Amino acid sequence: MKNFLNSYVAPPVAFLLIWLISVTLRLFVEGGERESALLGQGKNYSLVFWHGRLFYLPYYYRKTAGRFRILASPSVDGEIIARTLKLFGFGVVRGSSFKGAAKALLALARSASDGYCPVLIADGSRGPIYNLQPGALLISKLSGAPALPVTVSFSSYWTLPTWDKLMIPKPFSKVVVIYGTPVTLSRDCGEDALEKARLDMEADMTAITQRADGYFKEPRT
Numbered sequence: 149m150k151n152f153l154n155s156y157v158a159p160p161v162a163f164l165l166i167w168l169i170s171v172t173l174r175l176f177v178e179g180g181e182r183e184s185a186l187l188g189q190g191k192n193y194s195l196v197f198w199h200g201r202l203f204y205l206p207y208y209y210r211k212t213a214g215r216f217r218i219l220a221s222p223s224v225d226g227e228i229i230a231r232t233l234k235l236f237g238f239g240v241v242r243g244s245s246f247k248g249a250a251k252a253l254l255a256l257a258r259s260a261s262d263g264y265c266p267v268l269i270a271d272g273s274r275g276p277i278y279n280l281q282p283g284a285l286l287i288s289k290l291s292g293a294p295a296l297p298v299t300v301s302f303s304s305y306w307t308l309p310t311w312d313k314l315m316i317p318k319p320f321s322k323v324v325v326i327y328g329t330p331v332t333l334s335r336d337c338g339e340d341a342l343e344k345a346r347l348d349m350e351a352d353m354t355a356i357t358q359r360a361d362g363y364f365k366e367p368r369t
Contacts, residue, residue, distance in 0.1 A: 159231035166232070170207035172319045173302070176363070179327030179356075186294060186330060193294045193330065194256075194266040196284040196349075198357065200277065200312035201300040202229075202269070204323055206236040208300075213237030217259040218267035219252055219283070226273060239264065253286055260291035270297070270353060275311045278357070280350035285342055289333040297328035297353045301360035324363045328352040 186193050195216065197205060209216065217239040220230035230240040241255045256266040268284045271277055288295045301315070303322035308314040317323060331349050333342065 158228045159235060162228060162232040163235040166203060166207055166236075169317055169319050170204055170323075173204070173317055173321060173323040175208075176322065176324040177326075178324065178359075178363075180325075182327045182330060183296060183298075186296065191294065192260055192263055192265045193296045194260065194268060194284055194287045194291075196268050196270045196280075196295050196297045196353070197299055198278060198312070198353070199269045199271050199273070199275070200310075200314045201357075203314065203316055204300050204302075204325075205298070206233055206238065208325060209238075210236050214239070215263075215265050216267050217241055217256060217264045219256055219269070221273035223273060238267070241266075253283055253290070256287050257290035260287060260293040266291075266293070270350075271312070277312055278350075278354065280346055280353060282342065282346055285331065285333055285345050285349065288331060289335060289337050289342065292332070292335070294330035294332040295349065296330045297349060297356065299326050299328070299353065299357045299360050300324070301326075301357070301363060303364035322364055324360050326356045326360045326363075328356045 213236050218233055220226045220240050220242055222242055230242065234240055241252055241259065260266050266287050268287065270280045270284060272281045284295045287293065301324055302317040304318040305321065306316045306318065308316065329352055331345055333345055
Protein backbone atom coordinates (compact mmCIF):
# COMPACT_ATOMS: atom_id res chain seq x y z
CA MET A 149 0.00 0.00 0.00
CA LYS A 150 2.81 2.42 0.90
CA ASN A 151 4.54 1.82 -2.43
CA PHE A 152 1.24 2.37 -4.23
CA LEU A 153 0.72 5.69 -2.45
CA ASN A 154 4.26 6.85 -3.20
CA SER A 155 4.11 5.81 -6.85
CA TYR A 156 0.54 6.61 -7.89
CA VAL A 157 -1.08 8.94 -5.35
CA ALA A 158 1.64 11.31 -4.13
CA PRO A 159 2.89 12.41 -7.60
CA PRO A 160 -0.48 13.63 -8.98
CA VAL A 161 -1.22 15.29 -5.63
CA ALA A 162 2.18 17.04 -5.77
CA PHE A 163 1.57 18.00 -9.41
CA LEU A 164 -1.79 19.57 -8.57
CA LEU A 165 -0.40 21.35 -5.51
CA ILE A 166 2.50 22.84 -7.48
CA TRP A 167 0.23 23.87 -10.35
CA LEU A 168 -2.58 25.35 -8.24
CA ILE A 169 -0.22 27.43 -6.10
CA SER A 170 2.17 28.43 -8.88
CA VAL A 171 -0.57 29.72 -11.19
CA THR A 172 -1.47 32.34 -8.54
CA LEU A 173 2.07 33.73 -8.18
CA ARG A 174 3.33 36.99 -9.66
CA LEU A 175 6.58 36.30 -11.50
CA PHE A 176 9.78 38.36 -11.62
CA VAL A 177 12.90 37.23 -13.53
CA GLU A 178 16.52 38.45 -13.30
CA GLY A 179 19.31 37.35 -15.59
CA GLY A 180 16.98 35.63 -18.05
CA GLU A 181 19.09 37.02 -20.88
CA ARG A 182 21.80 34.54 -19.86
CA GLU A 183 19.56 31.62 -20.71
CA SER A 184 18.25 33.40 -23.82
CA ALA A 185 21.82 33.97 -25.04
CA LEU A 186 22.62 30.26 -24.79
CA LEU A 187 19.43 29.34 -26.62
CA GLY A 188 20.08 32.04 -29.23
CA GLN A 189 23.49 30.48 -29.91
CA GLY A 190 21.81 27.11 -30.39
CA LYS A 191 23.46 25.73 -27.26
CA ASN A 192 21.93 23.29 -24.85
CA TYR A 193 23.03 23.65 -21.24
CA SER A 194 22.73 21.95 -17.86
CA LEU A 195 20.38 23.68 -15.42
CA VAL A 196 21.56 23.63 -11.80
CA PHE A 197 19.59 24.62 -8.68
CA TRP A 198 19.32 23.88 -4.95
CA HIS A 199 17.11 21.02 -3.72
CA GLY A 200 15.06 23.29 -1.47
CA ARG A 201 14.22 25.65 -4.36
CA LEU A 202 12.63 22.97 -6.54
CA PHE A 203 8.93 23.70 -5.95
CA TYR A 204 8.23 26.37 -8.58
CA LEU A 205 10.65 25.38 -11.35
CA PRO A 206 8.60 22.51 -12.87
CA TYR A 207 5.74 24.94 -13.43
CA TYR A 208 8.07 27.69 -14.67
CA TYR A 209 9.52 25.37 -17.33
CA ARG A 210 6.27 23.54 -18.12
CA LYS A 211 6.08 24.80 -21.73
CA THR A 212 9.60 23.62 -22.59
CA ALA A 213 9.91 20.68 -20.19
CA GLY A 214 10.46 18.20 -23.01
CA ARG A 215 13.94 19.53 -23.68
CA PHE A 216 15.12 18.72 -20.14
CA ARG A 217 16.45 15.52 -18.57
CA ILE A 218 16.62 15.55 -14.77
CA LEU A 219 18.57 13.27 -12.43
CA ALA A 220 16.28 11.81 -9.75
CA SER A 221 17.55 9.52 -6.99
CA PRO A 222 16.13 5.96 -6.58
CA SER A 223 14.90 6.81 -3.07
CA VAL A 224 11.25 7.18 -2.05
CA ASP A 225 11.54 10.95 -2.41
CA GLY A 226 13.27 10.47 -5.75
CA GLU A 227 10.41 8.27 -6.97
CA ILE A 228 7.86 10.93 -6.06
CA ILE A 229 9.95 13.69 -7.65
CA ALA A 230 10.54 11.66 -10.82
CA ARG A 231 6.87 10.82 -11.34
CA THR A 232 5.80 14.38 -10.55
CA LEU A 233 8.26 15.84 -13.04
CA LYS A 234 7.10 13.39 -15.70
CA LEU A 235 3.59 14.79 -15.28
CA PHE A 236 5.02 18.22 -16.15
CA GLY A 237 6.70 16.71 -19.23
CA PHE A 238 10.30 16.37 -18.02
CA GLY A 239 12.43 13.41 -19.00
CA VAL A 240 13.96 11.60 -16.02
CA VAL A 241 17.29 9.80 -15.57
CA ARG A 242 17.36 7.69 -12.43
CA GLY A 243 20.47 7.74 -10.28
CA SER A 244 22.07 9.26 -7.21
CA SER A 245 25.14 11.22 -6.21
CA PHE A 246 25.80 8.32 -3.79
CA LYS A 247 24.88 5.13 -5.67
CA GLY A 248 25.44 4.55 -9.37
CA ALA A 249 26.64 8.12 -9.74
CA ALA A 250 29.01 7.47 -12.62
CA LYS A 251 26.37 5.64 -14.66
CA ALA A 252 23.78 8.36 -14.04
CA LEU A 253 26.17 11.19 -14.90
CA LEU A 254 27.23 9.45 -18.11
CA ALA A 255 23.55 9.06 -19.05
CA LEU A 256 23.00 12.78 -18.47
CA ALA A 257 26.13 13.65 -20.45
CA ARG A 258 24.84 11.52 -23.34
CA SER A 259 21.50 13.33 -23.16
CA ALA A 260 23.39 16.63 -23.53
CA SER A 261 25.21 15.23 -26.56
CA ASP A 262 21.79 14.31 -27.98
CA GLY A 263 20.63 17.92 -27.65
CA TYR A 264 18.77 17.78 -24.34
CA CYS A 265 19.40 20.02 -21.34
CA PRO A 266 20.45 18.05 -18.23
CA VAL A 267 19.00 19.22 -14.92
CA LEU A 268 20.91 18.61 -11.70
CA ILE A 269 20.07 19.39 -8.10
CA ALA A 270 23.19 21.18 -6.93
CA ASP A 271 23.31 19.89 -3.35
CA GLY A 272 22.27 16.35 -4.29
CA SER A 273 19.61 14.15 -2.76
CA ARG A 274 20.97 14.28 0.81
CA GLY A 275 22.93 17.52 1.10
CA PRO A 276 24.62 19.12 2.91
CA ILE A 277 22.33 22.01 2.07
CA TYR A 278 23.80 24.65 -0.28
CA ASN A 279 26.94 22.58 -0.81
CA LEU A 280 27.51 22.25 -4.55
CA GLN A 281 28.22 18.66 -5.57
CA PRO A 282 30.65 18.23 -8.49
CA GLY A 283 28.14 16.45 -10.76
CA ALA A 284 26.93 19.57 -12.57
CA LEU A 285 30.44 20.53 -13.59
CA LEU A 286 31.35 16.97 -14.53
CA ILE A 287 28.43 17.05 -16.97
CA SER A 288 29.88 20.23 -18.46
CA LYS A 289 33.32 18.63 -18.67
CA LEU A 290 32.00 15.47 -20.34
CA SER A 291 29.52 17.09 -22.73
CA GLY A 292 30.78 20.62 -23.29
CA ALA A 293 27.37 21.99 -22.29
CA PRO A 294 27.56 25.11 -20.08
CA ALA A 295 26.28 24.71 -16.51
CA LEU A 296 23.69 27.44 -15.86
CA PRO A 297 22.83 28.11 -12.19
CA VAL A 298 19.34 29.28 -11.28
CA THR A 299 17.57 29.94 -8.00
CA VAL A 300 14.10 30.87 -6.77
CA SER A 301 12.61 32.70 -3.81
CA PHE A 302 9.22 34.00 -2.73
CA SER A 303 7.76 37.02 -0.98
CA SER A 304 5.84 34.74 1.41
CA TYR A 305 6.32 31.02 1.95
CA TRP A 306 6.34 28.06 4.29
CA THR A 307 9.57 26.17 5.07
CA LEU A 308 9.36 22.42 5.61
CA PRO A 309 11.41 20.87 8.47
CA THR A 310 13.52 18.83 6.03
CA TRP A 311 17.29 18.81 5.45
CA ASP A 312 16.86 21.04 2.37
CA LYS A 313 14.44 23.49 4.06
CA LEU A 314 12.07 23.12 1.12
CA MET A 315 10.28 26.38 0.37
CA ILE A 316 6.57 26.25 -0.51
CA PRO A 317 5.14 29.58 -1.63
CA LYS A 318 1.92 30.87 -0.17
CA PRO A 319 -0.85 31.40 -2.75
CA PHE A 320 -0.93 34.82 -4.42
CA SER A 321 2.59 35.70 -3.26
CA LYS A 322 5.43 36.79 -5.56
CA VAL A 323 8.20 34.64 -7.01
CA VAL A 324 11.58 35.64 -8.40
CA VAL A 325 13.74 33.47 -10.65
CA ILE A 326 17.39 34.56 -10.85
CA TYR A 327 20.04 33.12 -13.17
CA GLY A 328 23.73 33.03 -12.38
CA THR A 329 26.77 32.98 -14.65
CA PRO A 330 27.11 30.00 -17.03
CA VAL A 331 30.23 27.87 -16.53
CA THR A 332 31.85 25.83 -19.30
CA LEU A 333 34.65 23.33 -18.79
CA SER A 334 36.78 21.57 -21.39
CA ARG A 335 37.31 17.81 -21.50
CA ASP A 336 40.96 18.20 -20.54
CA CYS A 337 40.08 20.17 -17.40
CA GLY A 338 42.11 18.82 -14.46
CA GLU A 339 41.03 18.20 -10.86
CA ASP A 340 42.37 21.51 -9.58
CA ALA A 341 40.56 23.49 -12.27
CA LEU A 342 37.39 21.49 -11.65
CA GLU A 343 37.51 22.22 -7.92
CA LYS A 344 38.14 25.92 -8.54
CA ALA A 345 35.16 26.03 -10.90
CA ARG A 346 33.04 24.22 -8.30
CA LEU A 347 33.96 26.73 -5.59
CA ASP A 348 33.36 29.68 -7.93
CA MET A 349 29.98 28.33 -9.00
CA GLU A 350 28.99 27.57 -5.40
CA ALA A 351 29.85 31.17 -4.48
CA ASP A 352 27.80 32.44 -7.43
CA MET A 353 24.82 30.29 -6.44
CA THR A 354 25.10 31.50 -2.85
CA ALA A 355 25.16 35.10 -4.08
CA ILE A 356 22.12 34.79 -6.36
CA THR A 357 20.23 32.90 -3.64
CA GLN A 358 20.93 35.69 -1.15
CA ARG A 359 19.87 38.16 -3.84
CA ALA A 360 16.63 36.24 -4.39
CA ASP A 361 15.88 35.98 -0.68
CA GLY A 362 16.27 39.74 -0.30
CA TYR A 363 14.51 40.63 -3.55
CA PHE A 364 11.10 41.41 -2.08
CA LYS A 365 12.53 43.27 0.89
CA GLU A 366 13.42 46.04 -1.55
CA PRO A 367 10.76 48.47 -2.87
CA ARG A 368 8.88 46.88 -5.78
CA THR A 369 6.16 48.17 -8.08
